[in-house]
Amino acid sequence: MKNTISERIFDFLKNYPPFNIVTNATLLEVAQNVEIQYFEKDQVIFSQNDLPHEHFYIINQGSVRLYRFVENEKQMLDICDEGDLFGLRPLIMKENYLMGASANEETILYAIPISLFHDIILNYPKVSQFLIASFATNTREPFSEKHKGKLFANVSAIQKIEHGFSEIQSANYNKNPITCSPDTTVQTACIIMTKNVINSIIVTENEIPIGIITDKDIRTKIGTGLYKITNKVVDIMTKPVVTFPQNISVAEAQIMILKHKVSHLCITKDGTNKSELVGILTQQDLILTQGNSPSLLIKEIKNAKDAETLKHIRTKASDLTKGYLEQEIPIYFVTKVISEINTAITKKAIRMSISEIGKQPPVSFSWLALGSQGRKEQLLMTDQDNALVFENVGPAEYNAVKNYFLELAEKVTEKLNIVGFDYCPANIMASNPKWCITLEEWEQQFEAWITDPIPEKILLSIIFFDFELIYGDETLYTKMAESVFKTIEKNQIFLSFLGKVTLDNPPPLGFFKQFLVEQDGENKDSFDIKSRAIRPLVDAARILSLYHNLRVNNTISRYEKLMEVEPQNRELFESCANAFKILLQFRTSQGLRNNDNGKFVDINNLNKADRLKLKSCFKPIKNVQEAIKMRFKTSQIAQI
Amino acid sequence: MIRFFKKKLVPEFWQNHLEKVRNSQKYSNFENIRFVAIDTETTGFDYENDRILCIGAVAIKNNKILVSDAIEIYIKQAVFNKETVKIHGIRKDGNEIKLNEEEAVIKFIDYLDDAVIVAHHTGFDVNMINQALKRLKVGPLESKQLDTNYIHKKIAKTDTYKKIFSLEELCEIYNVKMHDRHTALGDALITAILFLKQTAKYKKNNALNLIDLVNTNYHLLK
Incomplete structure (x- = not known):
């Protein structure tokens, strides 16, 4: 029979995870069995240690605060917003509420019977994955130590439902014993x-x-x-x-x-x-x-015999990242570990490729990582950006030598692609003859970019100036770096051009529910966290480092160095570093949750606390961009 | 009870209604009372000549709106008023599954059970239903009735004795979002949410019991 109310509830629920994953028929059944409840401001929905209700809740209107008493001290855990789900875990775990919930303002809740939801969890692995992820993200809030451990244990309890995780539980053993x-x-x-x-x-x-x-x-x-x-x-x-x-x-x-x-x-x-x-x-x-311990993974990489094995190890590294984030390991440490693993994988891919060719390199060379891998900020699988430099050789040998390295680079990029690092769409890879050149050619190239900063060259310098040695000869790498700094020193106007481009990505300011989101395309209603928040901070750190001749690539390290060099701006740089850490962590957990590169944040997935957290990162971006505007007189540069 | 024996041909549904309402044990405890928020869409405002097009109703118990306990009945039309189609959008031969008036009323009375009726301008909706009952030679409804308009007057501090509040005005005052206006069940839901908010406010100054609430209905009291 027609039921206008359940149709309306259906329309509401289908916008929010995990209900957007289930079929219409299932969701309609859920909608038909909802109870609508009204709470006045500050009214308690449930208290800590209460017996679990028969329903869990999704907020239709208003907001709900979650809190917890630890040794009689009240700790705010989260503020949930329209579309947020709460009060579910105790129902699944069959335990009392670990926290209290009160209406933060006048609130209308949809109460969904857990009895219905049990079947959904069983039938939709994605729903349970979502729940595991959302339970885990709660740990980001200041929980007590005691609770943290408990939450982690609970995650494994729910994993029993999700067969994808069951192998964690059972030990892998050799099924073909000798x-x-x-x-x-x-x-x-x-x-x-x-x-x-x-x-x-x-x-x-x-x-x-x-x-x-x-x-x-x-x-x-x-x-x-x-x-x-x-x-x-x-x-x-x-x-x-x-x-x-x-x-x-x-x-x-x-x-x-x-x-x-x-x-x-x-x-x-x-x-x-x-x-x-x-x-x-x-x-x-x-x-x-x-053992997803980093040292074991590195050891496994060394023992790997083919690219598929490397891929398997990189997947384990992703699990490791997830675990680290759940345990609130500082992001700086996490990036270090993951960068080490990525570096080890690339090194291994190079060694494998050399032995495949069956000939040692004719002259010395270095394999360079560019972009986020060069800055050691790569937590997720992203595109590969790499380049190769080899020793200067005479014109007679040039072609033969270059062909060797091109063949090598092609083999390496193929392997990295199998591992999960997509080919660079702009073909910024060592397998491209343009980016597989001698030291001398690189130096000329850099000089051309710096002395004639037309837009496309500026964009290239942004990518290439964050290069990092991955494998090979260190002298070549150092010489390349020196040539960049020397040329910039002579051509300070370049920094103004670079600054101008840096400011092309202004931070979103003052959003709340009108989050600044992409207007169209596949990523409609998503926030481009990479371009609008992370990149401005990375760009600002780069230009200031080039200005000060700081030879570090990592954005956090750059800001830390800048704090030393410019003590008068210590606070600014510190806030930038902190904002960067938060954003990186955010992007990574988003990426892990959605199994993508985390570039776009689905705003429907964010609770109010996350929104506030994101918002707090935008102020430092604005401040540092102001500083760049002043210092490099970017306003003097005509629109480029 | 003597009346039953006098009237020989009391239909079963009506006899049930009277027995349930008269014998209900639930009214003493607010948490146990089943309220039913109702709204009717009609062909017009003339009790004699206009007819109910649709009845929407949703139950409320212990401050919770039970979506699973809702009903939306469309009625086949003998009398039809073109003008009101613009408001409610129910055409004479629309796609909804329709019952004839008798089936519809019986279904509604069965659904109503011993619930307390809550509506906005309850007098109108109940009167329309009573007219339909009359055509079945029974009625009027004996259910207890509440009106969100009068509950508001009781809560409101200012003297609003003469003012009649529209549903829109109350939604504004109580901050209720208006979806699906002018569908019977949509309006019933709005009324139900309004009722939850009103009882929450009412509770602050008064003990929440049915007798006091019913007493807010000075116009409805028989």
Whole structure:
């Protein structure tokens, strides 16, 4: 039957996540079962430690504040706005409310029965992903330490619903264990182990594991002369083996390994040592499963044999980023780690490519990262921007040498593309003959850009002047950098032109619900956080660094250096650095949430606190742009 | 109860209505009372000659509007007034599934159950329904009735005895967004939200009980 009210609620809900993901039929059912509730300003919706209601809430009109008492001290957690969802987690976790909620102004809520929503969570993996992400983002607010840990535990609880995350729970083990029969000689067993590059071999009889030989057994029993290599493996094997059933979790495996003081677990069909062997789990596997630790990832990169493996590792690095952001690890540290990983991947791709060509480079060269990778600010997968410089060579060898590096660059960019770094649409890559040139050519190029700053050259200098050495010869790189600073010193007018371009991206000021958003196209209703907020700060840092001859690329480091060089503007630069950190974190978490490069922020996804946070970043942008305008007299430069 | 036996052919739906309203145990506790916000769209304002086109109603219980407990009934027209089509947009042969007047009224009375009626200018809507009941040889409605206009007068500080407030004016005063005006269920929802806001305000100066609320209806009291 027609129901004008539920149609209207449907129209409202479908604008907001996660309801925009579910089908119309499902959403209509939700809309038909909504309860509309009205709260006066300051009226309590639920209190901390209350039993969970049967409904969770989405704000139709007004706003709601969430707060929490920690040792009798009230902490504001968040202010939710129209379309925001709250009070859901306790219903899923079946626990009492961890925080209180009150109407911040006159508020109308849509209360949605959790009973309906359970099915939605089960049927729409994207909905549960959204919920995990939104639960996690709550940690950005000043929660107590105690609560933080709890929240994290809860995330894994909800992961049971989301099968995409279940592998985190169960340990990965080798499903093709290498075995030998009991009457194999120790020597043969060792040959098999060496051939397969493994540190253990399982002794089986009719596929049932009866013992194991590890490097340690060889060391303590053969190396010491107790047994000979002609002995049978059955003489020296360690027995019985520690066994476990197939669905072993990381936690269980850890406990078993600690308890039995072994380094290997045999996974058998029914979990006893009387049944068929199906796999082997080593301590190393366990570390890798849990271990998205940066040093392990770097180690994995070094051991990677192909680009697909690098891609897999880079995906793990994304998970790592997500984890860091959830745990509120400072963004500066996160960018450092991720940059290290990206650098390691690029280095590995270069090494792989050189060995594929089968010839060492004819002369020395450096591989340079440009743009955000050059500034070490790349947290997400973005386009690749890179270039190559090689030693000056005579005209006779030039073509042959250049062709070698072009071939190399093409192989490297192909690999990076497989890893997930898209090709640069503007073809600013070392595989482009224009950007794979000698030191001398680069120096001439830079000079041409600086002395004749026409718009397209200015744009190139913006990208290229943030270059960073990734691989190869350091002298070439240093010489390139020196030539830039020397030429700029002689041509200060260049900075005015650069300043002018820098000011082309004014910050959005004074928005609230009328957020400055893109007017059309695919990204309608999104805020271009990259162009409108991050880039102005990056550009300002660059021009001031060039002005002061500061040889750092990273924007945060640039502002920190600027604070030293210009103590009178310390506050300004500090605010810029802070704004930059916030924006970068914002972009990254947005990007991770939407699985894209985070360039556009969907304003419908933002709660009020996020909007305020973003807004606070715009003031430093305005201030630093004013400073640039004054210093570089950009107003004297005609419109270019 | 004696009346039942005198009138021989009391239809079942009407007998149920009378029994439910008279025997309801719920009215003493505000939280348990089922209120039903109603609105009717009609062919005009003449009780004798005009007819109900549509009845919209949504239930309120314990300060919550229950969207699942709503009804929207369209009625087939014998009498038709071209002029009001402009306002409510319900044409004589529109696409909505329509019931005849008898089916519609029975359905509404069943839905109403022992609820307390809330409307804006309740007198008009109830009168239109009573006229329809009369054509079925029953009525008038015995449900308790509230009017957002009179509740407002009780809350308002200034002397507004003679003033009649329109739904638009009250929406302005109480800051209620007006969607779907001039659809029966749309107006019923607006009235329901208005009622929630009014009872919240009313509660500040008065204990919230039904008798006091009903007493705000000095014009409706029989």
